[in-house]
Amino acid sequence: xxxxTQIVLDNRPQxxxxxxxxxxxxxxTPPLTDGQVLVRHHYLSLDPYMRGRxxxxxxxxxxxxxxxVMIGGTVGEVVESRHPRFAAGDKVVGMGGWQEYSVxxxxxxxxxxxxxxxxxxxxxxxxxxxMPGVTAWYGLTQIIAPKAGETVTVxxxxxxxxxxxxALAKARGCRVVxxxxxxxxxxYATEELGFDACIDHRLHTDVKSMSRALKDACPDGIDGHxxxxxxxxxxxxxxxxxxxxxxxxxxxxxxxxxxxxxLQNPALMLINRMRVEGFIVSEHMQxxxxxxxxxxxxxxxxxxxxxxxxxxxxxxxxxxFIGLLHGKNMGKQLVKLI
Amino acid sequence: xxxxTQIVLDNRPQxxxxxxxxxxxxxxTPPLTDGQVLVRHHYLSLDPYMRGRxxxxxxxxxxxxxxxVMIGGTVGEVVESRHPRFAAGDKVVGMGGWQEYSVxxxxxxxxxxxxxxxxxxxxxxxxxxxMPGVTAWYGLTQIIAPKAGETVTVxxxxxxxxxxxxALAKARGCRVVxxxxxxxxxxYATEELGFDACIDHRLHTDVKSMSRALKDACPDGIDGHxxxxxxxxxxxxxxxxxxxxxxxxxxxxxxxxxxxxxLQNPALMLINRMRVEGFIVSEHMQxxxxxxxxxxxxxxxxxxxxxxxxxxxxxxxxxxFIGLLHGKNMGKQLVKLI
Numbered sequence: 001x002x003x004x005t006q007i008v009l010d011n012r013p014q015x016x017x018x019x020x021x022x023x024x025x026x027x028x029t030p031p032l033t034d035g036q037v038l039v040r041h042h043y044l045s046l047d048p049y050m051r052g053r054x055x056x057x058x059x060x061x062x063x064x065x066x067x068x069v070m071i072g073g074t075v076g077e078v079v080e081s082r083h084p085r086f087a088a089g090d091k092v093v094g095m096g097g098w099q100e101y102s103v104x105x106x107x108x109x110x111x112x113x114x115x116x117x118x119x120x121x122x123x124x125x126x127x128x129x130x131m132p133g134v135t136a137w138y139g140l141t142q143i144i145a146p147k148a149g150e151t152v153t154v155x156x157x158x159x160x161x162x163x164x165x166x167a168l169a170k171a172r173g174c175r176v177v178x179x180x181x182x183x184x185x186x187x188y189a190t191e192e193l194g195f196d197a198c199i200d201h202r203l204h205t206d207v208k209s210m211s212r213a214l215k216d217a218c219p220d221g222i223d224g225h226x227x228x229x230x231x232x233x234x235x236x237x238x239x240x241x242x243x244x245x246x247x248x249x250x251x252x253x254x255x256x257x258x259x260x261x262x263l264q265n266p267a268l269m270l271i272n273r274m275r276v277e278g279f280i281v282s283e284h285m286q287x288x289x290x291x292x293x294x295x296x297x298x299x300x301x302x303x304x305x306x307x308x309x310x311x312x313x314x315x316x317x318x319x320x321f322i323g324l325l326h327g328k329n330m331g332k333q334l335v336k337l338i
Numbered sequence: 339x340x341x342x343t344q345i346v347l348d349n350r351p352q353x354x355x356x357x358x359x360x361x362x363x364x365x366x367t368p369p370l371t372d373g374q375v376l377v378r379h380h381y382l383s384l385d386p387y388m389r390g391r392x393x394x395x396x397x398x399x400x401x402x403x404x405x406x407v408m409i410g411g412t413v414g415e416v417v418e419s420r421h422p423r424f425a426a427g428d429k430v431v432g433m434g435g436w437q438e439y440s441v442x443x444x445x446x447x448x449x450x451x452x453x454x455x456x457x458x459x460x461x462x463x464x465x466x467x468x469m470p471g472v473t474a475w476y477g478l479t480q481i482i483a484p485k486a487g488e489t490v491t492v493x494x495x496x497x498x499x500x501x502x503x504x505a506l507a508k509a510r511g512c513r514v515v516x517x518x519x520x521x522x523x524x525x526y527a528t529e530e531l532g533f534d535a536c537i538d539h540r541l542h543t544d545v546k547s548m549s550r551a552l553k554d555a556c557p558d559g560i561d562g563h564x565x566x567x568x569x570x571x572x573x574x575x576x577x578x579x580x581x582x583x584x585x586x587x588x589x590x591x592x593x594x595x596x597x598x599x600x601l602q603n604p605a606l607m608l609i610n611r612m613r614v615e616g617f618i619v620s621e622h623m624q625x626x627x628x629x630x631x632x633x634x635x636x637x638x639x640x641x642x643x644x645x646x647x648x649x650x651x652x653x654x655x656x657x658x659f660i661g662l663l664h665g666k667n668m669g670k671q672l673v674k675l676i
Contacts, residue, residue, distance in 0.1 A: 230605065252605035260603035267568065267590035267598055270616035278608035 001029040001038070002079075005314050006069045006099035013054055017325060019318040021054065022070070022098075029101050037106045038080040041096050044314070044335040045073035045126035046321045047160070048228070048253045070098035070317075075115070075125045076337075083107070091115050093125045098317055100337050110285060119300045127332035128304050129295045132160035135281040136226070137291035139248030140168050142284070143277045144224030148173030151218045153237060156228035157198055158185045160332040161250065163306035165226050166193045167298050174224075177217045179210075179233055181327045188330065193306065201233065207264060210236035221245075229253050231261045238268040249278040253325065307331030339367040339376070340417075343652050344407045344437035351392055355663060357656040359392065360408070360436075367439050375444045376418040379434050382652070382673040383411035383464035384659045385498070386566070386591045408436035408655075413453070413463045414675075421445070429453050431463045436655055438675050448623060457638045465670035466642050467633045470498035473619040474564070475629035477586030478506050480622070481615045482562030486511030489556045491575060494566035495536055496523045498670040499588065501644035503564055504531045505636050512562075515555045517548075517571055519665040526668065531644065539571065545602060548574035559583075567591050569599045576606040587616040591663065645669030 083106030157178025421444030495516025
């Protein structure tokens with residue numbers, strides 16, 4: 001069996017997460033028992049939700065235990081199988097974690113999914129045609145449920161979720177406005193991702209300024225918002241929301257480090273008769289096939305073709321992850337493991 | 339035509355509303371033209387939403403214009419009619435405002451509604467079997483939509499909305515926990531209104547303390563919350579909410595005077611995958627008949643029989659209204675005009 005390299009959570013962040021919270025270890029992969037599959041990971045996905053799990057206490061999922069391999073989505077290839085449904089050479093998506101190999105129970109429902117090669121690049125199954133894409137799809141179609149002509153907004157617009165959100169919303173005839181950090185990302189949003197406008201949040205660091213920028217970019221107000229960030233952006237969106245606007249709460253990354261970020265004027269949810277709904281996409285597995293089908297079709301059609309930021313080698317994962325939390329990546333953040 | 343007495347909004351509150359914001363004037367009632375009805379008001383309803391309309395700027399309804407009769411629900415008797423559907427002696431509910439008489443266009447849909455005398459006291463059409471009752475019904479059935487056995491909570495528990503909420507939720511097999519101000523109101527809630535428990539918010543003025551009190555009163559967590567107040571209570575409810583909890587936002591009275599009250603940790607809406615929805619009951623008129631029918635049945639059955647606080651004479655309305663905002667009333671606040 002091959003030697004494995006793994007990254008475990010060594011200690012919990014005090015405030016901002018640092019590379020020192022993680023530890024790289026070398027282990028042996030255990031021999032397979034009946035029903036198990038050995039997967040060699042080609043790519044590891046880095047996603048903002050991982051930051052929430054590094055904290056102790058109540059989050060929407062069990063927190064990441066210390067000393068265990070960090071949770072994470074992976075795509076790779078079966079190298080050995082003692083399960084009849086998997087064979088060496090199969091391309092598979094799973095939650096293999098921050099490591100080069102994983103041993104997976106082939107019988108556990110949803111743990112390992114075979115994917116096609118072909119027109120969709122393998123790495124896309126961790127982004128546009130994977131969990132982030134389905135996340136955008138769920139928030140847009142199940143919570144915001146926009147009509148053609150409505151205006152929808154999304155924060156972290158150029159990330160894996162935001163880029164899928166733009167393609168899905170444009171396909172429904174919406175005006176789509178993004179919020180991202182820096183002129184380069186904003187240009188990428190409008191020139192490559194299909195956004196009608198993109199607001200650089202670095203130029204609008206307080207609620208008043210962000211609210212004015214939203215007013216300019218959304219002359220008919222905001223009918224739906226997909227929140228990946230929280231803080232100033234959400235406060236400003238509430239000021240520009242139309243009656244009966246819907247907000248899909250997917251991430252509050254702005255408050256993951258340190259103290260919770262308050263919402264300045266929650267009465268606006270009442271004044272605007274809004275619906276604000278939090279969700280976690282893994283609780284809606286029955287909708288994934290439908291979502292993945294639409295996302296794959298958009299990729300094949302060429303209307304969803306986001307960039308990727310690829311770090312090389314498992315040891316680069318902690319730094320790449322911290323960079324992601326600070327918005328240093330452009331597009332989906334991956335770690336290439338082969 | 340009879341002389342009329344009216345109360346107009348004289349000036350807008352700077353911070354807390356005061357009696358000095360209102361002005362009492364005497365006028366003549368104009369002669370009726372075709373299609374009009376003259377109504378003598380027996381009772382005027384005082385409700386927290388009126389405070390929001392006294393402010394300038396964006397609220398869920400047009401703000402109350404200066405120098406005009408204050409908006410308000412009324413119940414009374416037709417004294418003269420030039421409309422075929424109304425006759426002298428008819429008992430009617432309407433939005434007659436803070437005045438003794440009103441002249442109403444009998445053709446305007448929804449402005450004037452005939453009600454039965456009989457087992458439902460006339461004044462109840464402003465409370466349990468009126469707008470506040472329907473408000474409770476809408477939030478409970480259309481937003482919270484509880485299953486039997488779930489725990490639901492409500493702030494301003496002994497008010498007109500809270501008391502109807504308790505009866506409606508008990509009828510659906512829920513555990514119902516109220517929050518009210520003072521031991522007298524809490525006793526009234528559990529002994530007369532059917533609440534399973536009631537928390538005195540005067541004993542729990544910070545979020546931590548309120549959260550502990552909610553934990554004691556809701557050992558299985560909170561599945562649904564009806565918010566009339568906002569502030570500390572809502573912050574604490576979010577800390578005790580179960581996964582997929584629903585919050586009906588009906589009032590944020592805690593923030594009506596002065597600066598907006600922030601929500602301390604909005605990320606809990608995501609962590610708990612909650613749905614928070616603001617509403618205004620007058621935008622859902624198609625559901626009123628169904629709601630009023632259930633509410634009237636509960637009154638007739640004796641399971642909904644809230645107390646009323648009755649101020650005598652129109653001139654007492656401003657003081658009674660300020661008292662309502664400070665929680666001085668016990669049960670539905672009315673002004674008796676005859």
